[in-house]
Amino acid sequence: MGRHSCCVKQKLRKGLWSPEEDEKLFNHITRFGVGCWSSVPKLAGLQRCGKSCRLRWINYLRPDLKRGMFSQQEEDLIISLHEILGNRWAQIAAQLPGRTDNEIKNFWNSCLKKKLVKQGIDPATHKPLSTDDQKEEESCSKRIITTTENSKIQIPFSTALASSLNDSGYYAGDDNSNAITEASRDIFMTSNNNKPTFLDPLSSFYADFPHQPNNYHHLAPVTAVTNYCGGGFSSMPSLTNSDQGGHVSVTDQFMNSNKESSSNNSSSNMYTSVTGFSSSSPWDASAENITNKLVEPFFQFSAIKCEDLYKTSCSSWEEDQEHTHTNTASSSIHFSTYPLTSLSEDLTAANFDVFHHI
DNA sequence: AAGGACAGCAACCGCCCAACC
DNA sequence: CGGTTGGGCGGTTGCTGTCCT
Numbered sequence: 112m113g114r115h116s117c118c119v120k121q122k123l124r125k126g127l128w129s130p131e132e133d134e135k136l137f138n139h140i141t142r143f144g145v146g147c148w149s150s151v152p153k154l155a156g157l158q159r160c161g162k163s164c165r166l167r168w169i170n171y172l173r174p175d176l177k178r179g180m181f182s183q184q185e186e187d188l189i190i191s192l193h194e195i196l197g198n199r200w201a202q203i204a205a206q207l208p209g210r211t212d213n214e215i216k217n218f219w220n221s222c223l224k225k226k227l228v229k230q231g232i233d234p235a236t237h238k239p240l241s242t243d244d245q246k247e248e249e250s251c252s253k254r255i256i257t258t259t260e261n262s263k264i265q266i267p268f269s270t271a272l273a274s275s276l277n278d279s280g281y282y283a284g285d286d287n288s289n290a291i292t293e294a295s296r297d298i299f300m301t302s303n304n305n306k307p308t309f310l311d312p313l314s315s316f317y318a319d320f321p322h323q324p325n326n327y328h329h330l331a332p333v334t335a336v337t338n339y340c341g342g343g344f345s346s347m348p349s350l351t352n353s354d355q356g357g358h359v360s361v362t363d364q365f366m367n368s369n370k371e372s373s374s375n376n377s378s379s380n381m382y383t384s385v386t387g388f389s390s391s392s393p394w395d396a397s398a399e400n401i402t403n404k405l406v407e408p409f410f411q412f413s414a415i416k417c418e419d420l421y422k423t424s425c426s427s428w429e430e431d432q433e434h435t436h437t438n439t440a441s442s443s444i445h446f447s448t449y450p451l452t453s454l455s456e457d458l459t460a461a462n463f464d465v466f467h468h469i
Numbered sequence: 470a471a472g473g474a475c476a477g478c479a480a481c482c483g484c485c486c487a488a489c490c
Numbered sequence: 491c492g493g494t495t496g497g498g499c500g501g502t503t504g505c506t507g508t509c510c511t
Contacts, residue, residue: 127479127505149496165497166480201499212499213479221477 124158128167132157136164137172170211177209181218189215190223194237 124132139155145168148161157164181189185207192203200212200219207215219234227234 125481147496161496162482162498163480170479198500216500217478 123152123160123163125163128171132159133167133172136167140168140172141174166213170213175209176211181210185210186223189219190227190237193219193223193234 128136135155135157136151139151143154148165151157151161151164152159155164159167188207189203192206196202198216200216204210204212204215224234227237228240231240232238233240
């Protein structure tokens with residue numbers, strides 16, 4: 112037998128929360144903030160255990176929760192993240208602002224799993240269920256990868272990444288479109304002495320890019336960059352297609368974001384801060400964090416549409432050659448994403464902290 | 470209209486781990 | 491250094507609403 116439930120031990124209320132209970136908890140947290148959950152029930156006048164209160168707050172009462180259906184973008188992101196992270200719902204939820212791990216878990220179990228099965232994809236491995244399905248899946252994957260309409264394409268990150276990796280998680284040239292594998296996931300997960308220090312692999316990493324077509328290089332996460340990026344991704348241009356068009360610099364991107372939210376004073380304030388940060392190279396700004404980890408300080412954003420939740424940046428080796436001040440002979444390709452909501456009208460203090468703390 | 474099947478979702482359970490004593 | 495406690499997380503349960511027969 113496991114440990115007794117705290118609710119059973121203390122004969123506390125269980126089950127659905129009443130509106131009165133919600134109100135008590137909400138008022139208490141908004142007034143005093145989140146502190147010691149075990150003391151919340153007593154202080155808020157609730158016959159609940161602390162755990163129950165915490166859960167209710169996190170999954171339902173929190174004001175920053177996003178309600179309603181999952182967008183296609185979110186759906187793609189969840190699938191991509193699940194492919195790499197597995198059932199690590201909390202980590203997946205961390206990439207979807209306003210969504211809870213419970214919500215995503217339920218969505219996965221009730222909808223996405225079935226959807227993938229319908230598409231002939233094993234939801235556990237994200238690999239085709241049969242050889243017939245595999246052919247279809249591969250053609251679908253290639254179709255997505257080669258779509259480059261004005262850089263507004265919606266490519267699941269893992270799909271794009273998968274196109275560049277072989278089963279060992281190494282770059283394998285354009286002729287390989289295997290799904291991302293356990294091996295490549297392990298590379299992310301165990302990059303630091305087999306410790307789960309993998310913070311935010313999808314936000315930013317770089318891959319040593321082969322000078323020669325058959326020259327395989329290891330893919331390594333750049334965890335430090337996550338301090339800067341702090342978000343997930345949902346779209347990404349083809350890694351092999353240099354004709355993405357519409358490139359804008361980081362600064363331009365911030366400028367554009369600000370223009371779109373110029374009616375919001377707080378956003379303008381944020382913009383001022385962000386501009387100060389971004390006016391020089393963002394990598395310079397966080398150089399002390401990444402000096403030894405990131406090879407090149409420059410990258411370009413190919414993202415255009417500001418209403419998208421996330422944007423992904425990708426610079427090709429050629430672009431780096433042209434623009435960077437790299438002092439290393441190594442050529443590398445950078446993939447990076449950032450939460451665009453941080454730069455638009457959805458900007459919040461919490462999001463801003465991501466930038467501010469660099 | 471009734472009730473059985475099913476889906477979606479809120480909430481609980483139990484384990485793990487870090488912090489604290 | 492071992493025990494205790496609180497918080498976090500993934501798995502699971504069970505309630506409720508909807509659909510179907």
